[in-house]
Amino acid sequence: MSLRHPNSKRWLILLAVMLAFVPVVLDMTILHVAVPTLTQALGASNNQVLWIIDIYPLLMAGLLVPMGTLADKVGNRRILLSGLVVFGVASALAAFAPTAQMLIGARILLAVGGAMIMPCVLGIIRRAFEDDTERGLALGLWGTVGAVGAAVGPLAGGALLEHFWWGSVFLINVPVMFVVAPACWLLLPRYEQTSSAHWAIGQALLLVVGMIAVVYAVKAGFGGKQPLAVVLLTLTFGVAMLALFVRKQLRASVPMLDLSLFAHPAVAAGIIMAVVASGALAGVELTLAQELQYVLDRTPLQAGIFMIPIMAAAAVGGPVAGWLSTRYGLRLVASLSLVVAALSLGWLAIEDFHAPGLAVPVLLALLGLALSIGLTASSIAIMGSVDASKGGAAGSLEATGYELGTGLGITLFGVFMSVVFGRNLTVPVGLPPDIAGQAAVSMGDLYLAARQLADDQAVALVAAGKAAFSATHSVLLLTTAALIAGLAVLVSFLLSGMRKGACQ
Structure with missing residues (x-):
């Protein structure tokens, strides 16, 4: 057996690619506390706000796998450096976007750059660390950075908005890229082994177009802004694209996503948990950030601090899940984590956020911990149910599930919140x-409508909006609690065939 000398720059390479990874993760959550500020600054409608937030994870869901394949074909270094440039330029465009439409366009470009960066980071770590022990440590550090990055996103966003304008949450990425891109250019090997793998960009476009068409139809249908015929036509087109995507995956010799893995009940349970748990976490954070600022008049920084328990607990859930699953079995841990999440949501729905005391932070921490354990349990279920030869395919399916869940969670929470808010608003x-109609769409639209009124009418409208949003918040949390409780039952059923030791 030939011995290879370890790369002397491997730890510097790890530092560089982790720094490249941080802004991509931050952009998943940093906007949550910035929504009220940028809504008012850009005069963005509720529909535009939802597109600004969810277009990023939705596009990432469709592009992660083909970008990883492209990196295998032409080299991780080349794709990573290109992704850093795209991400840096997109961040600058987003920071200075004068309209909501231009910000949505910049977010699309950010998603393309992020999808180029993320798979390359893992590939580079895999090749830089030949020793199994060192590689395990490097991957553990990478995972910790990812979890902490997502956790501090709302806090970082709040701190920036305390002193700067809303664009600072994007502009902060630019100096990072100015440091990371040259470091990666200098440190990463110029020669690397590549493959002749097929680049499934056509399949990816089917998935992306189908998802966006369905999401557009859902938003337009519930928003009532488009004729029913347009909504139905768009929905039909989106479903047809997704059906064609599924058909191609099942028939392809080398599919982009191996959907045949859903034949394993544990894999199906894991993907469903990944989608629902990531969607619930993103939706609850977004809703909570708006409740704190629109209703409780907290600053963005205060909102970010208030949300620390949910994000900090979510960051430590992974190791806890692994230990619990080994000790008590995956089925019990996965089901109970969802039950705890459902109970936490239900209790939060009836708590008074004006006087949170100790109960609300504790419940937020329980919710973050439970959903994080659920996400890790989903990964254990997926990886513990497939052969090692299928590990890459299962990992791709899982990563897509996370991004898809985040995007759909924001969409469904936003649409549901808009409908319930309109019905609760007096x-x-x-x-x-026309002003009454605008105010009934969302709390952000209500504040925009209040600008057009005399002071006494504006005060009365905002007071009515705050009461309606608090009621909406409670209904949303109770509905989500019921959904996750139902998921706990389904997951318990699907995992009933797994042996206790299967997760080890």
Whole structure:
């Protein structure tokens, strides 16, 4: 057996690629506390706000796998450096976007750059560390950075907005890229082994177009902004694209996503948990950030501090899940984590956020911990149910599930919140119909509508909006609690065939 000398720069390479990874992860959550600020600054409608937030994970869901394949074909170094440039340029464009439409366009470009960076980071770590022990440590550090990055996103966003304008949450990425890109250019090997793998960009486009068409139809349908015929046509087109994508995956000799893995009940349970848990976490954080700022008049920084328990607990859930699953079995841990999450959501729904005391932070921490354990349990279920030869395919399916869950969670929470808010809002008498209609869409739209009124009418409208949003928040959390409780039962059923030792 030939011995290879370890790369003397491997720890510097790890530092560089982790720094490249941090902004990509931060952009998943940093916008949550910035929504009220940028809504008012850009005059963005509720629909535009949802696109600004969820277009990023939705595009990432479709592009991660083909970008990873492209990196295998042409080299991780080349794709990573290109992704860093794209991400840096997109961050600058987003920071200075004068309209909501241009910000959505910049977020699309950010997703392309992020999808180029993420798979390359793992590939580079894999090749830089030949020793199994060192590689395990490097991957552990990478995972910790990812979890902490997502955890501090709202806090970082709040701190920036305390002193700067909303664009600073994007502009902060630019100096990072100015440091990381030259470091990666200098440190990463210029020659690396590549493969002749097929680049499934056509399959990826089917998935992306199908998802966006369905999401557009859902938003337009519930928003009532488009004729029913347009909504139905768009929905039909999106479903057809997704059906064609599924058909191609099942028939392809080398599919982009191996959907045949869903034949394993544990894999199906894991993917469903990944989608629902990541969606619930993203949706609850977004809703909570708006409740704190719109209703409780907290600053973005105060909102970020308030949300520390949920994010900090989520960051430590992974190691806890692994230990619990080994000791008590995956089925019990996965099901109970979802039950705890459902109970926490239900209790939060009836708590008074005006006087949170100790109960609300504890419940937020329990929720973050439980959902994080659920996410890790989903990974254990997926990886513990497939042969080692299918590990890459299962990992791709899982990563897509996480991003898809985040995007769909924001979409469904936003649409549901808009519908319930409109039904709970009692507008003051005498408001012009167009202003009343705008105010009934969302709390952000209500504040925009209040700008057009006299002081006494504006105060009355905002008070009515705050009462309606608090009621909406409770309904949303109770509904999510019921959904996750139902998921706990389904997961317990699907994992019933797994042996206790299967997760080890």
